[in-house]
Amino acid sequence: MKKSDFNFDLPTELIAQSPLPQRSASRLLLLDVPVRTWQDRMFRELPSFLRKNDLLVFNDTRVLPARLYGHKPSGGAVEILIERVTGTHDAIVQLGVSKKPRPGTAIILADGSQATVQGREESFFRLRFESPEPLERLLMRLGEMPLPPYISRHADASDLERYQTVYAREPGAVAAPTAGLHFDEGLLTQIRDKGVHFGYVTLHVGAGTFQPVRTDDLAHHQMHREWLNVGAGLVDQIHRTRRAGGRVIAVGTTVVRALESATVDSVLRPFAGETQIFIFPGYRITSIDGLITNFHLPQSTLLMLVSALAGREYILGAYEHAVKQRYRFFSYGDAMLIFPQGAT
Template identity: 75%
Template sequence: MKKSDFHFDLPPELIAQQPLAERSASRLLVLDAERKSMTDRQFRELPDLLKAGDLLVYNDTRVLPARLFGRKQTGGAVEILIERVTGSHEATAQLGVSKKPKEGAAIELADGTIARVLGRDGEFFRLRFESADPLEKLLLKLGRMPLPPYIERTPDAADNERYQTVFAREPGAVAAPTAGLHFDVAMLDQLAARGIESGHITLHVGAGTFQPMRTEKIEEHTMHREWLNVGAELVDKIHHTRARGGRVIAVGTTVVRALESASRNGVLEPFAGETQIFIFPGYRFTSIDGLLTNFHLPESTLLMLVSALAGREFILDAYRHAVAQRYRFFSYGDAMLVWPLRAGVGSGE
C-alpha cells in the first residue's frame, strides 16, 4: 500500500488550536465498521454507548514539559525537544538549530545548565545534562509544555493542566495520549457507577509520533521506539472481561499499540519494554474490541492503524463526513468511537 492511499483534505480552520472549556464537551462520531454506519453523538453520551462489564483501558503516562531553549557557545539559539528520557541526566532529543552541533558541543540553558551533545541516535541527538538536579526536575523548572507542531501558538499556563489527562501519573511522555483528554472526573465516576470497568497501561509517547512517513510504500517505513508497560493486573482484568462476555475498549492508539505489542503469538501477557510495532491494513487484532480515538493527520501511521481496525475506505469516508460536519481535529479536537470489523482484520480496500 502507498502513503498517498491515506490522504484526505482537511481545511486548516478545523485543526483545533485551543481545548474546549470542558473536557467532556467534545463531539463523538460513532462508527460501526461491520454495518458501515456513522452516528453523530456527544462525548457525554459515552456511558450510554457502553454496557456494564465492559473495560476501558487508559494510558496513564504523564507529559513532561519537554521543550527547552538554550544557546550554543557561538551564541546561536537552540530549541531542544526531548524525545525520550534515557537516564537521570540523559535524553535523546530533536534540536532546532541553524547548524547541527558536533559531538562534545555544549548548549547552555537559561539557568546556566550545560546540555552536552554525546552523539547521534538516528535523527535524534543524545544529550547529557550537567546539572545537580535530575532531568525531570530540571524540565519542571525550565521546560515548556510540548504542544504538537500543528498547534500554532505558544503554550500558556492552562496547557499545563489541559494537555494532561486527569488520570496521568507516570511521567515520561512528550506528547499526550489525546483520546484520554476528553475524560473528566465526573465522566469517570459516571462510567464506574454504570459498572463499566477501567484499567491502565503506560506508554510514554515520543515526539517521533509526529514525524511524517518518508517512504511512499508503507511497508518500508520504520516506526520510532516507545517504552511501555502492560502489567499483570491489567492482563488478568482483560482475560476476565473477555471470559464473561465484556468488551475491551482501548482509549487511544497508544493503548492499542501497547496491548498488541504485549500479545505475543496472539496471547496477551505482561510486558515491559520497547515497541516499534507498526499496524496497518491487513493486521489481525487480538487484544481489543473497540477503540476510542481522536482524528489523526493525513497519511499518518495512526490513521493507518485505525484503518486496519475498520477498513481504509470506511475510515476515509468517516473523515470526509467529519470534515463536512465541521468536527474539530487532532489533539484538542473531537473523538471517534470505532467498533471494528468482527473478523479483527481491517481490509486494505
C-alpha cells in the same frame, strides 16, 4: 500499501488550536463498522454506549514539560524537544538550531546549566544534562509543555493542565495520549457507576509520533521507539472481562500499540520494554473490541492503525463526513468511537 493511500483534504481552520472549556464537551463520531454507518453524537454520551462489565483501558503516562530553550556558547539560539528520557541525566532529543552541532558541543540553558551533545541517533541527538538535579526535575522547572507542531502558538499556563489526562500518573511522555483528554472526573464517575471497569497501561509517547512517514511504500517504514508496560494485573483484568462477556475498549491508539506489542500468537502476556510496532491494513488487531480515538493527520501512522481496525475506505469516508460536519481535528479536537464487531 502506499502512504498516498491515506491522504485526505483537511481545511486548516478545522485543526483545533486550543481545548474546549470543558473536556467532555467534545463531539463524538460513533462508528458501527459491520453495518458501515456513523452517527454524530457528543462525548458526554459515551456512558450510553458502554455496558456493565466492559473494560476501558487507559494510558496513564504523564506528559513532561519537554521543550527547553537555550543557546550555544557562540550565542546561536537552540530549541530542545525531548524525544524520550533515557537516564537520570540523559535524553534523545530533537534540536531546532541553524547548524547541526557536533559531539561535544555545549548548549547553555536558561538557568546557566549546560547540556552536552553526545552524538547522533538517526535524525535525533543524544544529550547529557550536566545539572546536578535529575532531568525530570529540571524539565519541571525550566520546560514548556510540548504542544504538537500543528498548534501554531506557544504553550501557556492552561496547557499544563489541559494537555494532560486527569488520570496521568507515570511521568515520561512528551506528547499526550490525546483520546484521554476528553475525560473529566464527572464523566469517569458516570462510567464507573454503570459497572464499567478501568485498566491501565503505560506507554510513554515520544515526539517521534509526529514524524512523517518518509517512504511511500509502507513496507519500508520504520517506527520510532517507545517504552511501555503492560502489567500482569491488567492482563488478568482483560481475561476476566472476556470471561464475563464484557468488551475491552482502548482509550487511544497508544493503548492499542501497547496491547498488541504484548500479544504473541493472539495471546496477551505481561510485557515491559520498547516497541517499534507498526500497525497498518493487513495487520489483524486481536487485543481490543473497541477504540476511542481522535482524528489523525493525513498519511500518518495513527490513521493507518485506525484503518487496520476498521478498513481504509470506511475510515476515509468517516473522515470526509467529519470534515463536512466541521469536526475539530487532532490533539485538542473531537473524537471517534469505533466498534469493529458492532455497537450493540
